[in-house]
Amino acid sequence: MVKTACLISTYNWPWALERVLTGLARQTTLDFEVVIGDDGSGPETRAMIERFAQSAPFRIEHVWHEDLGRRKTRAMNNAIRATDAEHLIFLDQDGIPAANLVELHRACYAPNRLIVGGYVRLTRDQTEAMTLEDVRSGAFESLMTPERLRFLRRRHLKNQFYILTGRKSRPKLMGLNFSIARDLIEKVNGFDEAYVGWGQEDSDLRHRVRFAGGGARCIWHKAFVFHLWHPEDPTKGKQLNRQTYEDLKRGRRPWRCAKGLVQEEPAA
Numbered sequence: 590m591v592k593t594a595c596l597i598s599t600y601n602w603p604w605a606l607e608r609v610l611t612g613l614a615r616q617t618t619l620d621f622e623v624v625i626g627d628d629g630s631g632p633e634t635r636a637m638i639e640r641f642a643q644s645a646p647f648r649i650e651h652v653w654h655e656d657l658g659r660r661k662t663r664a665m666n667n668a669i670r671a672t673d674a675e676h677l678i679f680l681d682q683d684g685i686p687a688a689n690l691v692e693l694h695r696a697c698y699a700p701n702r703l704i705v706g707g708y709v710r711l712t713r714d715q716t717e718a719m720t721l722e723d724v725r726s727g728a729f730e731s732l733m734t735p736e737r738l739r740f741l742r743r744r745h746l747k748n749q750f751y752i753l754t755g756r757k758s759r760p761k762l763m764g765l766n767f768s769i770a771r772d773l774i775e776k777v778n779g780f781d782e783a784y785v786g787w788g789q790e791d792s793d794l795r796h797r798v799r800f801a802g803g804g805a806r807c808i809w810h811k812a813f814v815f816h817l818w819h820p821e822d823p824t825k826g827k828q829l830n831r832q833t834y835e836d837l838k839r840g841r842r843p844w845r846c847a848k849g850l851v852q853e854e855p856a857a
Contacts, residue, residue: 593621593695594674598661598764599682600628603637605817610641610649611724612685617692621678622648626668629656661764662780662790666850669779675771684708684765684814685719687730693812694768701773703798705748706766707741707809708816709733716818729815738810745810752805760807762795766814773803778849793846800844 595613599606606625613623623645625638635651642649652667654660669677676698678691690706697704711719715732723729744761751759777797784790799805847853
């Protein structure tokens with residue numbers, strides 16, 4: 590049996606992270622471990638994780654680094670290094686998984702494949718009303734309305750078309766719900782730590798995986814998370830990473846990044 594790990598990115602929002610962990614604790618399969626890649630959270634996050642770990646039905650590893658601004662790529666590379674799992678499922682602190690999410694990702698696992706799931710955006714009111722009991726009981730899954738399900742199915746069909754026609758920029762990848770074989774993410778040297786601040790790091794990873802010959806599968810329509818509302822990241826819209834991403838798309842940067850799991854040049 591292939592060993593699976595769920596890798597969660599987090600930063601200073603223990604309220605949301607606890608709900609994501611609670612969602613993982615009610616999965617239809619619990620044959621996985623959890624690694625939390627922490628981008629410099631304060632002591633409240635550590636305290637919550639330690640408390641949750643005491644009764645969690647899976648092993649939890651908390652990997653922390655100093656807060657020097659948004660460095661999600663480094664936090665996730667640290668999380669990858671902290672596990673020897675062959676199958677890595679990536680989640681964010683703001684995406685509560687439906688009960689069958691891990692099972693569906695595991696069923697789609699293949700050594701050279703990127704698997705991408707979908708998400709449902711919750712409103713501010715729905716987010717603020719979300720209790721731990723709502724998650725434990727599964728009541729939150731009733732927020733999947735027919736309209737939201739139609740959206741997921743439309744996005745899935747678009748991604749399927751683009752995959753079949755060989756478009757490297759699909760499927761649309763969100764860091765809150767995808768999985769990949771360890772060998773494949775190591776082939777491209779993990780997340781590119783040249784990306785700091787908000788944006789493009791997940792699309793960059795998808796492009797490099799696809800350029801490196803990795804296959805793709807879309808399960809947007811059936812494997813989804815419920816995305817909690819939150820204010821926008823203060824670095825969003827500042828285009829901090831746009832040129833780096835454009836250089837990759839135009840072939841001016843290799844698909845194996847230099848500042849990744851293995852630091853092949855000194856980090857800035």
